[in-house]
Structures are given as C-alpha cells and as structure tokens.
Amino acid sequence: MIKLLNITGKGATSLPGKLALKLKPGILFHLSRGVYCICVTGTNGKTTTCAMIEHGLKSNNIPCFINKSGANMLGGVTTAFIKNSNIFGKPKCRYAVLECDENSLPLITxxxxxxxxxxxxxxRDQLDRYAEVNTTFEKIKQGILNSPNATVVLNADCPLTYSLKFDCKNEVKTFGVNGNGKNKVASDSPFCPCCGVKLKYKSIMYAQLGDFYCQNCKYKRVTPDLCATDVDGSSFVLENQSINLALGGIYNVYNFLSASSVLNLLHLNYLSLQSFGGSFGRTESFYCDNKKITVMLVKNPVGFSNCLHLAFGRYNNFDSVFALNDNDADGRDVSWIWDVDFTCVSSRKNYTVGKRAYDMALRLKYDGIAPTVIDGEKYQTVINLIKNGNRDFVIFASYTAMMNMRHMLIENFGGDEFWQ
Structure with a gap:
C-alpha cells in the first residue's frame, strides 16, 4: 500500500497507520519496542526541529527515521514505524524522531x-481545534505524564511552556536566548501561568518569549541550560562558539537550540546543524530561470508575523502571494489573520489566492495594501505569474494551500515530493 500511494503521488503518510491501528490497536506499542523515541511537540517549529535533529543524528553517523511528511497524529506516527519495520516487525533503525501534534501527544506517548x-x-493556534492555549497546555502535560522516564526539553523563555516543569517529575533541560528582539509580535499569553497576574519583562525576544518575571508569585525565567547570546539575525554565540545559521529568523535560532539540546543529551556534536537548509514548505526555495520562489508556511498570528518580518527584512525586490484556505488541516476559523501585523509588507505587487482569498484581501486592505485577488484555488495562475514575470516571489501559505501549491511548483520547477 505504501509503495502504491507513493507511486500515485499521494504519499503514504497516515492511511496505512490508521488501517493498521484498526486491525491491531496495539501495533504501535509492538513496533516501537527497542526504538529510542524522540518526540517533538509545541505550536511552532516542530517540523524544522525534527528535521534538524534528523540532520544532526545522520551527521553523527546514527541512522534514524522520521515522520518527514508532517503527518504528526497517531496514524502518521504509526505509518512511520511501519515503514521502519521489516517483514518480521523488527525495527530497521533504532532511533525515531517524531513530530507530534499537541492534541495527539497523549495518544502517541x-x-x-x-x-x-x-x-x-x-x-494560540487553530481555535476550532485547540481552543485557547490552556487547552494545548493540558494536552502536552498529559503527554508528558504518560512518559515519567523521559527527559523533557523546555523553552525557558516561554512562560507557559516552562511552567510544565511544575506538573511533572521528569528530568528537565532548558534552552533560551539572552537578548532583545526587534520584532513587535503580540503576546498570546501575557499572564503568569501560576497566579494569573500580568507578567513583567526585563527583555523580550518576540511575543511572550523573553526574560519574564511575576511580581506577585515570584515565578520567573531561569537561566537556560543551553543559552544563545549576542544574537544578530541568524548569528549568535553558544557555549563560547560563534554560530551562523543557514536559516534566517529568530524563531530558527530557537529551533536550533531545541535540536541542539537533544543532541547534547545524546552526547553528540550539534555544530553540523548550522548548515541545515530547511524542511519542506518552511522557507523552502524553488527556482524558475534566474527567479527565486520562497515558500513560507503560515498558520497562526505569531508564526505569520515572524515570517513577514523575516521576508521583508532579508529578501529584496519580490512580489508576494498570500494563500489562505479553511480546510480541516488549516482550521475553519480564519479570524486569526486579524491578529497579524501586515504593515511591514512592502512588495511591489501582492496577490491573494485560495478558498478565503477575499478574506485575506480584506485584511490586507485594512493595513493599506491593495492586492489582486485570484478567486479560489487557482494555483496555476500563480505558476503563470511566476513564469511570465521578472521578479522573485515569496508565497505565504496556510497548510493545505502550501501542500497543493508545492506539488505544482515541483512539477514546474523541480524538487522532491514531501515524503521523499
């Protein structure tokens, strides 16, 4: 089945796992025995962090497997283990790097x-799926409670994330950044998770990430076990070494730190992560003649805002495409786009496309941007604009829009499918 789905261009991501779980509910338990499982969860950065960990393991000559397609629910994780098993159900690789959807983490662990x-x-992400951040917190907490012997790696700069430490007895390692961010990204969680009083900050990187403290209950950011300093774009100092990332954006500094924390736990060198070039749809590049097309996945206010700041701070002279859908995988509620600050948009031409192209156009209009609307999922129109134009393009796309458009970009300009 897996080979058939790959041949047809669909990719064997979740369906084989779902069918296997129906036929044998305990199959994941059996296939994962003897496998060193590394789970990565959280709102933003899961796919990139997993790909970085995979890159680091292989750079240290350690074979591993990963649910590379981003199928991060129970069926997708089960499919990854099926692919890693021989006909006798024994694992081919002994290390698994697993991207885990926040809601699915308890089921997986x-x-x-x-x-x-x-x-x-x-x-905050997909309100119709995850509700508010406290719901996400509870799901992640339960996933950790299912794994009392796991070492937990937490973002020390995120007040809500770090507070998981108080609900589990696991060994905890932390990562973070010392510095002040320049991006004005609104906070999703401005209140102390312990007592509810509004947090104070000595410095802020973006959103609620920073050197926080509570004047009421004294909850505060700890000194991270792995801490980046002297941050300048994607360059920084870590453990007295100068690091220069191939990927831009402060959020990728955090992804690097989270992946490096895992390699540290395995007593492996993390310096090879500097050369990591990105995962599918996350600042991924395609080329049409001498024109560069950059694809950025956007799915919540903080992530979208960070992608905008990165694109308009790092790239020059490009046209923009804003692709917005409201399928199940995107979230039916698209009201989150009103919490994104588009005032940094300075491209010459802007286009909107997708099922909610008009909603996207209306939002842009309120920040003084007048885009050309491509009604519906007419992604071939975008391909034609790229082919017939003479400028670079940056495509900001929600999940299903990104997946559909990416397939067309590969057909026209080359590249690997997402499962390869």
Missing amino acids: NCINAKIIVVTNIF
Whole structure:
C-alpha cells in the first residue's frame, strides 16, 4: 500500500497507520519496542526541529527515521514505524524522531516509550481545534505524564511552556536566548501561568518569549541550560562558539537550540546543524530561470508575523502571494489573520489566492495594501505569474494551500515530493 500511494503521488503518510491501528490497536506499542523515541511537540517549529535533529543524528553517523511528511497524529506516527519495520516487525533503525501534534501527544506517548520530549513553545493556534492555549497546555502535560522516564526539553523563555516543569517529575533541560528582539509580535499569553497576574519583562525576544518575571508569585525565567547570546539575525554565540545559521529568523535560532539540546543529551556534536537548509514548505526555495520562489508556511498570528518580518527584512525586490484556505488541516476559523501585523509588507505587487482569498484581501486592505485577488484555488495562475514575470516571489501559505501549491511548483520547477 505504501509503495502504491507513493507511486500515485499521494504519499503514504497516515492511511496505512490508521488501517493498521484498526486491525491491531496495539501495533504501535509492538513496533516501537527497542526504538529510542524522540518526540517533538509545541505550536511552532516542530517540523524544522525534527528535521534538524534528523540532520544532526545522520551527521553523527546514527541512522534514524522520521515522520518527514508532517503527518504528526497517531496514524502518521504509526505509518512511520511501519515503514521502519521489516517483514518480521523488527525495527530497521533504532532511533525515531517524531513530530507530534499537541492534541495527539497523549495518544502517541501512551503507545510508545518516549526517551526525550521536546516542547518548542505554546502559542494560540487553530481555535476550532485547540481552543485557547490552556487547552494545548493540558494536552502536552498529559503527554508528558504518560512518559515519567523521559527527559523533557523546555523553552525557558516561554512562560507557559516552562511552567510544565511544575506538573511533572521528569528530568528537565532548558534552552533560551539572552537578548532583545526587534520584532513587535503580540503576546498570546501575557499572564503568569501560576497566579494569573500580568507578567513583567526585563527583555523580550518576540511575543511572550523573553526574560519574564511575576511580581506577585515570584515565578520567573531561569537561566537556560543551553543559552544563545549576542544574537544578530541568524548569528549568535553558544557555549563560547560563534554560530551562523543557514536559516534566517529568530524563531530558527530557537529551533536550533531545541535540536541542539537533544543532541547534547545524546552526547553528540550539534555544530553540523548550522548548515541545515530547511524542511519542506518552511522557507523552502524553488527556482524558475534566474527567479527565486520562497515558500513560507503560515498558520497562526505569531508564526505569520515572524515570517513577514523575516521576508521583508532579508529578501529584496519580490512580489508576494498570500494563500489562505479553511480546510480541516488549516482550521475553519480564519479570524486569526486579524491578529497579524501586515504593515511591514512592502512588495511591489501582492496577490491573494485560495478558498478565503477575499478574506485575506480584506485584511490586507485594512493595513493599506491593495492586492489582486485570484478567486479560489487557482494555483496555476500563480505558476503563470511566476513564469511570465521578472521578479522573485515569496508565497505565504496556510497548510493545505502550501501542500497543493508545492506539488505544482515541483512539477514546474523541480524538487522532491514531501515524503521523499
């Protein structure tokens, strides 16, 4: 089945796992025995962090497997283990790097013996699926409670994420950044998770990430076990070494730190992560003649705002495409786009496309941007604009828009499918 789905261009991401779980509910428990499982969850950065960990393991000559397609629910994780098993159900690789959807983490950790659980951050995301951040927090907490022997890696700069430490007895390692961010990204969680009083900050990187403290209950940011200093774009100092990332954006500094924390726990060198070039749809590049097309996945206010700041701070002379859908995988509620600050948009031409192209156009209009609307999912129109134009493009796309458009970009300009 897996080979057939790949041949047809669909990719064997979740369906084989879902069918296997129906036929044998305990299959994941059996296939994961003897496998060192590293789980990565959180709102933003899961896919990139997992790909970085995979890159680091392989750079240290340690074979591993990963649910690379981003199928991060129980069915997708089960499919990854099926692909890693021989006909006798024995694992081909002994290390698994698993991207885990926040809501699915308790289901996944209930079936496997997680050795490391990484929590990148907790932001507001897809209100119709996750509700408010406290709901996400509770799901992640339950996933950790299912794994009392796992080492938990937490973002020390995120007040809500770090507070997980008080609800579990696991060994905890932390990562963070010393510095002041320049991006004015609104906070999703401005209140103390312990007592509810509004937090104070000595410095802020973006949103609620920073050197926080509570005047009421004295909850505060700890000194991280792995801490970046002297941050300048994607360059910084870590453990007295100068680091220069191939990926831009302060959020990728955090992704680097979370992946490096895992490699540290495994007593492996993390310097190879500097050369990591990105994962599918996350600041991924395609080329049409001498024109560069950059694809950025956007799915919540904090992530979208960070992508805008990165694109308009790092790239020059490009046209923009804003692709917005409201399928199940995107979230039916698109009201979150009103919490994104588009005032930094300075491209010559702007286009909106997708099922909610008009909603996106209306939002842009309120920040003084008058885009051309491509009605519906007419992604071929975008491909034609790229082919017939003479400028670079940056595409900001919600999940299903990104997946559909990415397939067309590969067909026209080359590249690997998402499962490869």
